[in-house]
Structures are given as structure tokens and as C-alpha cells.
Amino acid sequence: MxxxxxxxxxxxxxxxxxxxxxxxxxxxxxxxxxxxxxxxxxxxxxxxxxxxxxxxxxxxxxxxxxxxxxxxxxxxxxxxxxxxxxxxxxxxxxxxxxxxxxxxxxxxxxxxxxPKAEKSSKNKVLLSAGGVFLFGILLLIGIQEKAGDFWITLMQNELPTTVIFGDYFTIEGPIQTGRKGIVRDYEINSEEDLQTFIDQNPDKEAMADFQASRHHYFNWGAPYCSKTITQFWSQYEYPFDIIQVSEWSISQIENENLVYFGQSKSMGVLKKILKENFPQYSFKSQRLNRRDRITNEDVLYNDYVTKEGKIIDYTVVAKIEMPAGNELRFFLSDQDCGIISTLNYFTNSDSVAAFYERYQLSKEQNFLALFKVTGWKRKSYDMEFILLDKK
Known part of the structure; x- marks a missing residue:
């Protein structure tokens, strides 16, 4: 040109x-x-x-x-x-x-x-340039298709993608040593949760000395998944951003694709989006409830740790296309081993192809899949498929 x-x-x-x-x-x-x-x-x-x-x-x-x-x-x-x-x-x-x-x-x-050239030469140049461009586009599409049906529609919708990691909310105040420090309450995951607890427990005078901390933290799953998703998308030269959920703003929900890794309790407003798309599910700390749409029967799935230290984790993987055309992916696990295992599974082209064929999914279809992951010391060694809800 x-x-x-x-x-x-x-x-x-x-x-x-x-x-x-x-x-x-x-x-x-x-x-x-x-x-x-x-x-x-x-x-x-x-x-x-x-x-x-x-x-x-x-x-x-x-x-x-x-x-x-x-x-x-x-x-x-x-x-x-x-x-x-x-x-x-x-x-x-x-x-x-x-x-x-x-x-x-x-x-x-x-x-x-x-460019100035003889007609025959010009046609050859245009044909050559067009052929190279078409070959480049087809090559890019072909390479991206290898990413698998779980990712391809997200990668080709022309919107930027942000990977969000769920970080833990912490509370700053007096601790058992008698000095000031940071503590974690599994049921308090935001400033709103903290204020609600203080309001509901006026007899706990010590709570007046507590406040939301500026310091958040992650479990082992965050750096592992960050490395895995980076290595996966680098094969296709696919750019993306990384942010923690406490710094992400809902104002950008229609302008980007989102991939969430972390605990259901740390999702913030993203939990509402997941709930709107799959209302039969309720998410709480280390447990989820599914109500059957036909029988209205509830089934509760609880994470637990055996006496031997074996971790049993129920992990959710979900794919959602939003009305604005952007796409969301969720990897939810309270025990780390779950998101590590499922991300490894869904970044393997062979396992993704087998999953889509076995459960007769199209690449455009939204779904929520539940897996039972077993691990030792937050490291997984076994993953079992439990159920699939298509939307």
C-alpha cells in the first residue's frame, strides 16, 4: 500500500x-x-x-x-x-x-x-496482495480455531478481554497479640458485609476498632491460573488484561469479555450476573445449591476436607454470552484445586473437543458445568464430571 x-x-x-x-x-x-x-x-x-x-x-x-x-x-x-x-x-x-x-x-x-504499473502487472500485484491477505486471515482463523469451541467465540468477537481474579477481603484492627493487624472472616467479603455485621452486632464493642483493610490477598490458584492462561493465549497472540475483582468496575461490563477465576464468595456483582443466567443455583462459602427446575428438589454440594487431608471441591465452569455481545467465562472453586484442574481441562484442545461432542454442545451455546475435584494440599489429582445445565 x-x-x-x-x-x-x-x-x-x-x-x-x-x-x-x-x-x-x-x-x-x-x-x-x-x-x-x-x-x-x-x-x-x-x-x-x-x-x-x-x-x-x-x-x-x-x-x-x-x-x-x-x-x-x-x-x-x-x-x-x-x-x-x-x-x-x-x-x-x-x-x-x-x-x-x-x-x-x-x-x-x-x-x-x-501503485503505478502496467495493467497486467497491476492485476498480478492486486491478486497477489489479496491472496496474501486472504491467506493471512484464513491462517489466523485456523490457528484460533485450535483454541477450542469453549474460547473461540470470545476470541473472535473483536472486544478486548479482561481476566479477573477473586481476591480476599480483609479486616484491619486489633488481633490476639494485642497489636494491630489483618484478619479474615470467611463470611465478610466486602465493606458492605463488614458494616452489616457491625450494625447487627452492636454488643461487640471491639468491632468499632475494625475497618476495611487496603491489603487483599490471593490463594495459590491465582498465580497458577495466571501462568496457564498466559501460556495458552500466547500461542494465538491474543492480548488480554489482568485485574483483581476489588478493582474491577461494573461500568465496563458491556465493553469487554471477562474471564473470572476464584471463589464464589469473592465474585462481587459478577455473582448476580451468573445467578441471572442460571437462577437454579445459589452460591455460598464452600457450598452450592441446585434446584431442579422440574421437580423443584434441592441438591446441596458441600466442599469438605477428609481426616487424611484430602480435599473434595465442587467446581463450576460457566460460559455466558451477554446481550451486548461480549462473553463471560467463570471458573469457581473455593479450594484452588478446582480452578487449576478445570482450567487445564478447558485449555486442552482434545479434552474440549471431547467435552463438546459428548454433551452435544455448539460453540455458541451457554452452559454451566459442575465438576467434583479431589486433591491433596490444594493440588488436584482427580476430576469427575457431575452435571451440565444448558441455556
Missing amino acids: KLKREEFTRDEILTQLDKLEANKAFSRSKINLRLLKFLVESTLNGDDIKEVTIGTEFFGVNYDPIKSDNKVRVYIYHLRKKLEEYYSSAASPDEIIFNITKGQYRVKFERYQK
Whole structure:
């Protein structure tokens, strides 16, 4: 593609923006279009566009690029891919090219021109370029398809993906040593839970000295799953963000795919989403209840530890497509061994293919699967399928 640098009027640039909006590649991806409009307008206004600027002004959050959030970079990555797809297949001669250089956020406006060549040569060049592009697209699709039916619709819906780890809520106050420290109550998982407990127990005078701690922690499952999902998606060069649930905002629920790893008690508002999609389930600390929709009978599944130290964990894996088109995946386990085992299972292409074939699932179908995982010292050595609810 040959580019010619020149000056364009604001109207010419905005007209080109309207043309992109009308193209089906962008009309199906509203978030990419809104981000492109933001970058184009900011460039035309001469604004100093930085990562933190996009994070705060476009996404409307307190964005800290040093702390954790690479959301902006993930969105920009997808936008570049979308622009490349459009210019390689749908662009017409002499239209304005919007170019976002890697590592930058200002938009460069350039003119696309057909290379000068004899007609026969030109046709060969166009055919060759088209063939290379088509081969590249088919190769990418083919590679992604190997990720398995459980992941493929999430990876190909053009929205960025955030992996969320459930972190434990802790309480700061006096401890048994007589000094100040951090304690954990398994039934208190938020500031709201803490305040409710204080209000319901006015006789416990010592509670007045307790407050929510700024320090949260994770179990072994979080670093293990972080490593596993990173290795899995790196095979397909699929970008994603990582955040802890206490720092995630519900305001982004329609703009991204989410993959949650952790305990049901640490899910926060995500528990409501899971409950809305599978209302027959109730989730509590180390136990879940399932009500049969036909008989209305309840079955309770309790995690427990045997006298020998063997862990029995009931683990949930769920796939949900939201009304906005973004997708959610849940790996719920209170004992770590569950999410470790099920993630290993669902990142193995052979086991995913067998699972979908055995239970006659389509790659678009939502479901909740329950597994019984047995382990020693939070390490799994056995996993048993229990049931599947399709939606």
C-alpha cells in the first residue's frame, strides 16, 4: 500500500470517518468506532493524547497505567487490527488512511494511492496482495480455531478481554497479640458485609476498632491460573488484561469479555450476573445449591476436607454470552484445586473437543458445568464430571 502525505481539511477527515462508520466491519464493532472517533477528534483538536488521557476521558475511570491497567493498549491493538482489515479489503483508491503508529495514539492522515504499473502487472500485484491477505486471515482463523469451541467465540468477537481474579477481603484492627493487624472472616467479603455485621452486632464493642483493610490477598490458584492462561493465549497472540475483582468496575461490563477465576464468595456483582443466567443455583462459602427446575428438589454440594487431608471441591465452569455481545467465562472453586484442574481441562484442545461432542454442545451455546475435584494440599489429582445445565 503506497501512502502519500498531504494536508486534509477537517470536513474531509470527518467524511472519511462517516464512511468507516457505514462499513459493516465497524458497524458491528461500536466500541472500536467510538474509540476511533475519540482519537480522530483529539488529533484534530491538537490534544496531547496519552494512555492515561484515553483511560480517564474515554473510559471514564481513574486510570493508572503503572499500577496494572493495560486496557487502553488492548483496545488500541484491536482498533489497529480492525483498520488493517478494512484497508486491506474494503478501501477504495484515493481515500484517507487513518494510521495509528504502534506505541502512539495520535492519528496520522494519509492518502492511499494505487501503485503505478502496467495493467497486467497491476492485476498480478492486486491478486497477489489479496491472496496474501486472504491467506493471512484464513491462517489466523485456523490457528484460533485450535483454541477450542469453549474460547473461540470470545476470541473472535473483536472486544478486548479482561481476566479477573477473586481476591480476599480483609479486616484491619486489633488481633490476639494485642497489636494491630489483618484478619479474615470467611463470611465478610466486602465493606458492605463488614458494616452489616457491625450494625447487627452492636454488643461487640471491639468491632468499632475494625475497618476495611487496603491489603487483599490471593490463594495459590491465582498465580497458577495466571501462568496457564498466559501460556495458552500466547500461542494465538491474543492480548488480554489482568485485574483483581476489588478493582474491577461494573461500568465496563458491556465493553469487554471477562474471564473470572476464584471463589464464589469473592465474585462481587459478577455473582448476580451468573445467578441471572442460571437462577437454579445459589452460591455460598464452600457450598452450592441446585434446584431442579422440574421437580423443584434441592441438591446441596458441600466442599469438605477428609481426616487424611484430602480435599473434595465442587467446581463450576460457566460460559455466558451477554446481550451486548461480549462473553463471560467463570471458573469457581473455593479450594484452588478446582480452578487449576478445570482450567487445564478447558485449555486442552482434545479434552474440549471431547467435552463438546459428548454433551452435544455448539460453540455458541451457554452452559454451566459442575465438576467434583479431589486433591491433596490444594493440588488436584482427580476430576469427575457431575452435571451440565444448558441455556
